[in-house]
Amino acid sequence: MDVVLSPEEEAFRQEVRDFLKEKLPADIAEKTGNGFRISKDDHVRWQKILHEKGWIAPNWPVEHGGTGWTPMQKHIFDEECALAGAPMVIPFGVTMVAPVIMKFGNEAQKQRFLPRILSSDDWWCQGYSEPGSGSDLASLRTKAVLDGEHYVVTGQKTWTTLAQHADWMFTLVRTQDTGKPQEGITFLLIDMKSPGISVHPITTLDGSAEINSVFLEDVRVPVENRIGEEGKGWTYAKYLLGHERTSIAAVGRSKAQLRKLKSIARTELAGGRPIIKDPDYARRLAQIEIDLLSLESLVLRTLYAESEGRPVGAEPSFLKIKGTQIQQGLTELLMEAIGPYAAPYQPEAFRDDGWNEEPVGPDYGPALAPLYFNWRKASIYGGSNEIQKNILAKMVLGL
């Protein structure tokens, strides 16, 4: 039970720190620090810097451009990036579709898609959920009918994150209506410039539009863009869900958020003293620190089990639930910290193209209430926390 970093791990941490200090653009770090939106250009700029260094895809095998890091190195890297204010690498390409292409795609697909994912020349989005298919994803109805060398796809996808920027969408479509619902699903890669696709923003509680409805009307998708076999899409999607799930715990990001929370709580006054000195607030803060430390402990243990080739099992479901509870708890304390200055709605202050006026209230204020409302999503997406509990009840408790 060796629980402190080895000298090699410490040296690696320093190497990552030095890199971030030198290469992370200050304007981007400032935006993330204030909770402002990161534009597509910012994301791509940062991801290309990571690509140049060879650090864009730590989860990939080395032969495809991965880093060959140990689980601990990956964990350190994520944490340092978050603490330095680096934007999160958009997961849809590098983390989500790429492992599926590597595992189930053909040679032509690998050569066509993987390099452009690595270089961030293609932006991907995920076309899974539909208006009638949320937690019960296998009931999806977007239809793909074979017509010569094309599938003709018609239907509606929803909650499609950042689809407005996307060049490609990996999609689950229905190619068969008979049998078990899981059996008629096919995994397609769809060019977002195809005729018949329209993307409509959905405004969320925080006033932002990071998610979309994607309408598909007789969209012609070449058969060569199908991953693996027709009707096996559910298996591929499940493989994706089982891949790199410890990252869902977002320990690094929550640590960064905690640090920010403490700094704000030392500034904001309540009863004439910093709110961090308020006994009730301070205790809730201490509890969330304990939760985060527990979460990190289980993440590390899971990473080590993984690296020793032991099965990870249902552990990611525990991590998802706890991780998202912590993320939400932090945004709750952040919003609470600024008291009545949670009220002014100032979307201009966190536009991704900047705003030159002084916000009402403290500089860090305008983003906090939106952040709280935005992060209610965390316990809903990626398999709602209730779905995770169903999985755990079945897989671990045998109920």
Next chain:
Amino acid sequence: MSFTFTDDQRQLADSIERYLADKYGFEQRNRIRKGEGGWSRQVWKDFAELGWLAFPIAEEHGGLGGSTVDLALMMEAFGKALVVEPFIATIVLGAEIVARADPERAAEILPQVAAGERLLAFAHSEPNSRYDLPRVSTMATESDEGWILDGHKAVVLHGDCADTLIVSARTGGRDDERDGITLFLVPGDAEGLTKRTYPTIDGMRGADLEFDGVRVGLDAVLGEMGKALDIVEGVVDRASVALAAEGVGAMQATVDLTTEYLKTRTQFGKPLGSFQVLQHRAVDMLSETRFAHALCYRTAGLMDSVGGVERARAASMIKAEIGRAGKMVGEEAVQLHGGMGMTDEMAVGHYFKRLRLIDVTFGNAGHHLSRIVDMA
């Protein structure tokens, strides 16, 4: 970092669990705790012969030099079986204090402890001190041939049966001052010592001790005069991790019992476990246990390599966590057992009681959260 147990550690845990599965089932434990003295001399003798009493004691004092992680593994196994023998009083507290305070005396006392021939208890808390370790009012007054002790020690774990009591008393300073606390070795049958002994609500044994002009010799002083608090805090922090590990074991057993009950008990023509509302509650219990386990062993791994505020903070975090999580798991387990959960005949309630008493031993969750806040 490695975050894994060694093969030796796995074997240690396995051997303890095997012994307890054989000798310490729920019915056997009931007979033991209701029998003479409230615990089993035979089991204690077995522990000594199997080397488990010696395990956490340093090698230079005749022990096997186990780490805090080893100790946690032992305590986890004890927690699963709800062991009532005086392991915490004698080994986790008593032996550790002696070893840290006074290496010379340790060389004399600890081999006897490891052999199972001497029982210790730590008499520190007082009726008005609650969980504040510096708050000691018991007085030690110097006399011609030694010291005279006067005061009241509260809820001394296994204070009824200890051969030797380790008693903290003021030789200087105000009631809550860090300086001026000294440790004394007092025979369990000293003249002027009145014991009110009782079973505790979780089936262990305790005593309130009245010291009324108890005379001890100059050689009763353990360690340095007036400087005991740092040692006491260090030992209590480590004991908090040990208690947390015991709690983790009790939580795991509780989750197992509850899951089994949900699978076998039928209502409305189907097993309780088929109801989603109960499944989710059972998963919440399991989740609390899983995270507490991970934090507990991370903390145990840290205890032997850090000191000061870092050690104190880590210990308070796991103690606060086990208090909160243990309460949740225990309460939920009783609820999911329905009426049967209320009965003394079911094991689940016994785990629940132990989990609640672990919380009130050396600081409950609220106390430790405040301690964390004060350290910030």
